[in-house]
Amino acid sequence: MGLLAQQRRELILEQVRARGAVRVTDLAERFGVSDMTVRRDLDVLARRRLVDKVHGGATAVGSPSTDEPGFVVKSHRQLAEKEAIAAAAARLVEPGSAVGLSAGTTTWALARRLVDVPGLTIVTNSMAVADVFRGTARSDPTVILTGGVRTPSEALVGPVAVRALRSLNLDAVFLGVHGMAAAAGFTTPNLTEAETDRALVEAGQRLVVVADHTKWGTVGISTIAALGDADVLVTDDGLAADARAVLAGEVEELVVAPVPGEGA
Incomplete structure (x- = not known):
C-alpha cells in the first residue's frame, strides 16, 4: 500500500531539511510515484513556505540564492x-x-x-x-x-x-x-x-x-x-x-x- 500524500510530503520535507536540497527524479524513484506527483507535492510545500522550488527539485528555505553578505x-x-x-x-x-x-x-x-x-x-x-x-x-x-x-x-x-x-x-x-x-x-x-x-x-x-x-x-x-x-x-x-x-x-x-x- 502506497503512502498517503500527506505522509509523502512530510518525508520529502524531512529530506530537504536533512540534505539541504532534493531532486524530483530521486524522490520519484524513492517513493515509486511519477515526477508529476512529486512536483505537485513540492508545489504544496512551497505554497506553505516550507521549501523553495528550484529547477528540477527544491531547496531548504533560507536566504535568496543571490544574497551575498559583505x-x-x-x-x-x-x-x-x-x-x-x-x-x-x-x-x-x-x-x-x-x-x-x-x-x-x-x-x-x-x-x-x-x-x-x-x-x-x-x-x-x-x-x-x-x-x-x-x-x-x-x-x-x-x-x-x-x-x-x-x-x-x-x-x-x-x-x-x-x-x-x-x-x-x-x-x-x-x-x-x-x-x-x-x-x-x-x-x-x-x-x-x-x-x-x-x-x-x-x-x-x-x-x-x-x-x-x-x-x-x-x-x-x-x-x-x-x-x-x-x-x-x-x-x-x-x-x-x-x-x-x-x-x-x-x-x-x-x-x-x-x-x-x-x-x-
Whole structure:
C-alpha cells in the first residue's frame, strides 16, 4: 500500500531539511510515484513556505540564492567554529608547498594560521588573505594576488583572475563556500566568483573545502564543485549527524573539528 500524500510530503520535507536540497527524479524513484506527483507535492510545500522550488527539485528555505553578505558582516559570524576549522586545516599544509586560498572569512582565519609555516607560496584572489601575509615579520612567504573585480565579500573575480589561475599548478587549494547541499554541491551567490573559484579548484592537485556547519543546506545560485570533488572537507562539530552521514558518503575525507566550550 502506497503512502498517503500527506505522509509523502512530510518525508520529502524531512529530506530537504536533512540534505539541504532534493531532486524530483530521486524522490520519484524513492517513493515509486511519477515526477508529476512529486512536483505537485513540492508545489504544496512551497505554497506553505516550507521549501523553495528550484529547477528540477527544491531547496531548504533560507536566504535568496543571490544574497551575498559583505566580508565584515561574515567575519563576525561563527568565530569559534572558523578558528577550530582553521586550526584543523592548517595541519594539512606542508612547509614549502604552493597553496591556493579562495576568498572568504574561513580561509582568512586559515591564512592567519599559516604565517608561521616556512617556505609557502600562497596564491589567492582575496585582498584580506594577502594582507595577512604582508603584515607578517617572515620574509619567506611568496604571495601571488590575482587581479580582478572586487565583490562584496572582498574577492577578486572575473576574466583577469581566471587567466592568472589557469596558468598555475598548486599542491592544494583551500576553498571557502557560501553553502553546501547534497544536490547543489558547494555553491556561491556570485556567478562570476563561481567561475573564478572553479579555475582555482582546477589549478590544485588536492581540494580542501573549509565550511562551518551553518553552510549546510544553504544553496547559492552557482555551483563551484560537487560534494564528491572535495578530497577533504573540514567542518565543525556543530554539524548534524544526518548531514555528516551525507558528506562522509561523498567526500574522500571528512574532518570534524571540535569547538572549544561547545556542549560543555
